[in-house]
Amino acid sequence: MRWRRGVLLLAAALTLLFALAGYDVSGRLVNGGFVPGSAPSAVTHKTMEGFGGGAPDLVLLAHTRGTVDAPEARRNGLRLVSRLLADHRVTDVDSYWTGAVRHGTPATPAAAGAANALTQRLRTPDGHTAVALVRLHGSAGDVRAAMDRLLPEVMGRQGPLEVRATGQAAALKDLEDQSGRDLRAAELIATPAVLLLLLWAFGSLWAALLPLLVGAVAVAGAMAVLRALTAWTEVSVFALNLTTAVGMAMAVDYSLFLVARYREERAADVPHDAAIQRMMITGGRTVVVSAAVVGSALTGLLLLPLYFLRSLAWAGLAVVALAAVAALLVVPAALSCLGGRRAGTDWFARRRLRGPVERGRWYRLATSVMRRPVAVSVGGLLVLIALALPFRGAVFGLSDERVLPPTAPVASAARDLRAGLPAVAGSPIDVVLPHWQADSPRSLRELDSYALHLSALPGAAGVRTVTGVYVLGRSVMSCPAAPTDPLVRRATCADLADRHRAAAGTWVAVSGPPAAYGPAGAALASSVRATDAPVAVRLAGPAAELSDIKTAIAQRLPYAAALVILCTLALLGLFTRSLFLPVKALLMNLLSLTATAGGMVWIFQEGHLRSWVGDFTVTGTTDLLTPMVAICLAFGLSMDYEVLLLSRIGEAHARTRDTVRATAVGLQSAAPLFTASAAVVIAVLLALASADITVIKLIGVTVALSLLIDTLLIRPLLVPAVMALAGSGNWWVPKGFRRMRPTTLPAVSRVPRPAAPPAPVPSELLPGGRPGEGQR
Numbered sequence: 001m002r003w004r005r006g007v008l009l010l011a012a013a014l015t016l017l018f019a020l021a022g023y024d025v026s027g028r029l030v031n032g033g034f035v036p037g038s039a040p041s042a043v044t045h046k047t048m049e050g051f052g053g054g055a056p057d058l059v060l061l062a063h064t065r066g067t068v069d070a071p072e073a074r075r076n077g078l079r080l081v082s083r084l085l086a087d088h089r090v091t092d093v094d095s096y097w098t099g100a101v102r103h104g105t106p107a108t109p110a111a112a113g114a115a116n117a118l119t120q121r122l123r124t125p126d127g128h129t130a131v132a133l134v135r136l137h138g139s140a141g142d143v144r145a146a147m148d149r150l151l152p153e154v155m156g157r158q159g160p161l162e163v164r165a166t167g168q169a170a171a172l173k174d175l176e177d178q179s180g181r182d183l184r185a186a187e188l189i190a191t192p193a194v195l196l197l198l199l200w201a202f203g204s205l206w207a208a209l210l211p212l213l214v215g216a217v218a219v220a221g222a223m224a225v226l227r228a229l230t231a232w233t234e235v236s237v238f239a240l241n242l243t244t245a246v247g248m249a250m251a252v253d254y255s256l257f258l259v260a261r262y263r264e265e266r267a268a269d270v271p272h273d274a275a276i277q278r279m280m281i282t283g284g285r286t287v288v289v290s291a292a293v294v295g296s297a298l299t300g301l302l303l304l305p306l307y308f309l310r311s312l313a314w315a316g317l318a319v320v321a322l323a324a325v326a327a328l329l330v331v332p333a334a335l336s337c338l339g340g341r342r343a344g345t346d347w348f349a350r351r352r353l354r355g356p357v358e359r360g361r362w363y364r365l366a367t368s369v370m371r372r373p374v375a376v377s378v379g380g381l382l383v384l385i386a387l388a389l390p391f392r393g394a395v396f397g398l399s400d401e402r403v404l405p406p407t408a409p410v411a412s413a414a415r416d417l418r419a420g421l422p423a424v425a426g427s428p429i430d431v432v433l434p435h436w437q438a439d440s441p442r443s444l445r446e447l448d449s450y451a452l453h454l455s456a457l458p459g460a461a462g463v464r465t466v467t468g469v470y471v472l473g474r475s476v477m478s479c480p481a482a483p484t485d486p487l488v489r490r491a492t493c494a495d496l497a498d499r500h501r502a503a504a505g506t507w508v509a510v511s512g513p514p515a516a517y518g519p520a521g522a523a524l525a526s527s528v529r530a531t532d533a534p535v536a537v538r539l540a541g542p543a544a545e546l547s548d549i550k551t552a553i554a555q556r557l558p559y560a561a562a563l564v565i566l567c568t569l570a571l572l573g574l575f576t577r578s579l580f581l582p583v584k585a586l587l588m589n590l591l592s593l594t595a596t597a598g599g600m601v602w603i604f605q606e607g608h609l610r611s612w613v614g615d616f617t618v619t620g621t622t623d624l625l626t627p628m629v630a631i632c633l634a635f636g637l638s639m640d641y642e643v644l645l646l647s648r649i650g651e652a653h654a655r656t657r658d659t660v661r662a663t664a665v666g667l668q669s670a671a672p673l674f675t676a677s678a679a680v681v682i683a684v685l686l687a688l689a690s691a692d693i694t695v696i697k698l699i700g701v702t703v704a705l706s707l708l709i710d711t712l713l714i715r716p717l718l719v720p721a722v723m724a725l726a727g728s729g730n731w732w733v734p735k736g737f738r739r740m741r742p743t744t745l746p747a748v749s750r751v752p753r754p755a756a757p758p759a760p761v762p763s764e765l766l767p768g769g770r771p772g773e774g775q776r
Helices: 004-021 040-050 071-085 112-117 140-154 168-202 205-229 238-267 272-303 307-343 361-371 373-393 409-420 441-455 487-500 519-530 542-576 580-605 626-656 659-688 694-731
Strands: 058-063 090-095 099-102 129-136 156-158 161-166 428-434 462-465 468-471 474-478 505-511 538-540
Touching: 004 205, 004 307, 040 428, 040 538, 040 542, 058 071, 058 140, 058 168, 058 409, 071 090, 071 129, 071 140, 071 156, 071 161, 099 487, 129 140, 129 409, 140 161, 140 168, 161 168, 161 409, 168 205, 168 238, 168 409, 168 659, 168 694, 205 238, 205 307, 238 272, 238 307, 238 626, 238 659, 272 307, 272 542, 272 626, 307 626, 361 373, 361 659, 361 694, 373 580, 373 694, 428 519, 428 542, 441 462, 441 468, 441 474, 441 505, 462 487, 468 487, 487 505, 519 538, 519 542, 538 542, 542 580, 542 626, 580 626, 580 694, 626 659, 626 694, 659 694
Parallel strands: none
Antiparallel strands: 058 129, 058 161, 090 099, 090 129, 156 161, 428 505, 428 538, 462 468, 462 505, 468 474
8 A cells, every 4th residue: 555556557568568478378378288299199290291191181073064174273283282191280282183102202294093093082072072181280380380381272163173171180270260269259248247237236437447457567567477388388269268367257256356356345344455455365365375375276287298278277377366466465555546435336336235234135045045955965966966967978079170150161171072072071090009010921911911800890981901992891902012914903002002101110091980070980990999909009090189188187186186186175174274164165156066067968978058159060079188278267257256155254253153154154145255256257268159069169159058056056045054054064174273363354443433522510529518328
């Protein structure tokens, strides 16, 4: 308060400095980081560069009204491949017109034999569409830069060819561009509603500006932190979106907690400066504990070996810490500058509770619940279990181009590819036999038998390797060691031997189901691993990546969950001086999150309520990574409200030593705050439901559903019921910790009231009068 103007000027200067330091952060973020760098599929993917094979990063569909074999179409097809090969990030191109061509090799027409055998699969049966498979190398940022260079050159009209793009790299680029457009549209939709809710929650324009100031400091600072992180590691583009959402949510929460506490003290006739001090002692302590609890929820993501999740964790930790520090510095300084009259102004005071706390609707609700704690607890538990039941049928996968709107060019091209060339659209599983060469009659027979078994596996559409081509457990083209077949057979076998042999070993290409990251592909990858092979095999491709991601998360998730649970219990235990309350809070949150996960599966995996949340493509799977981010956000926000509620209940219990009354008083004090905060956050999240990208829609709807369950069921009903059942057990602590007491407020000097006029002295008490009872 003594340096209030200097504090505000320093905050403004730091915000400007942070904004300048992080102004170009969006151009340095990448869309990727879903596969651990040390995963077997990632290591094998690098090995595939030696074969000139593997899953293509970019798929180009060239369509013509005539035939792709026409001279003009062939010339433009060769020119298209030459443009691709000229880029230094292109490893190889496999097209209908050229066959497989590596970087640095001129694009020449394929040999007749190869064109009639292997390249035929890259042309639709009607001859109107041909395909070019492009593989890139480098980091996610390098691939994105290559896409920015290549797509403007090769897409669109190329002579008689109309070229469209799909594939993983094209989908990621379109996903990043579309997410930016969706978020800007969501901001335009949410801004008016958020401003109105802030005015209602804070009661005046001056107070409503406080969370915007705190949020500006936090978001600008987090952008500078992300910019610094990009210097030594790759950071996901979604970290920027998380920074904005979490920063504003925490800014609203912390500012609202502090301003509400200040006005309560002012309503009790505490002077302006003393009210700010008491606000910081109580509300400031709540802000610190809340930030620590939310930060511990995000810390668990740091243990997962995916930089997509780790970068989101760093972004969340930075913005939560900065929001707490900014709130503890900016809010008291701003209130001190505003003065008692403007800081205490509440335009809607008449509509808020005035008078005894027992008249409050939240107080009456809590007392009603605590009269029937068993019935309310059982009923609430049954509702949560019913909401959680769909989670039993969750099928986890990874997102592909179907998360884009159906009208997106990448999604439209992928649909046409699946319809016209299902074998090419199928997700490949690349099987590498390391350091093993089929160069003898015996090894060729072993490879032939192995390929036959692979082609007979459920979900396998075909197999190609040195010994030929296999479909449905039979050989459709055999390549013996010393071919005596016609020219077509010899040319095809030579091409197969050249592509599937390398210094690293032998490559067997298995074509899988159409969904790259679906459960059918994962099942096929497991079957391939279980099939007896000449040597221990290594797998690459989307299905192998999904399997490795699941394995990596399953190995680290118990440690991450244990870290979050232990940190949360320790922080809440120190905050509440209780053993039961932290356990109760954690169990309530887990119940809420389980019900939220069930609702998420019911809506997005099974496809319900699409008319409410906006249309999207139902894939029958749930994305493996995006819900983890949504659940972490929901956990942090729920614990934020739990800390606020427990702080108010603890203060009331310290005064009354009555658990029932303390719970009712605490709910009456805290419920208006966390419901107002939840309304602001839900308004922002529901605006995200208008996004065309399914993963953004999923985050918005899932977190909003969690907050609705929390504010409508957990806090007002289950918390009072459980606390009433626990009774004095809520506050039990071991003997060694009983000396710890909650923080007490210092005494403050209240405004002196005018003294009452003295009563007239009776005549008998005056000198000379008769002594009365009082004189005796």
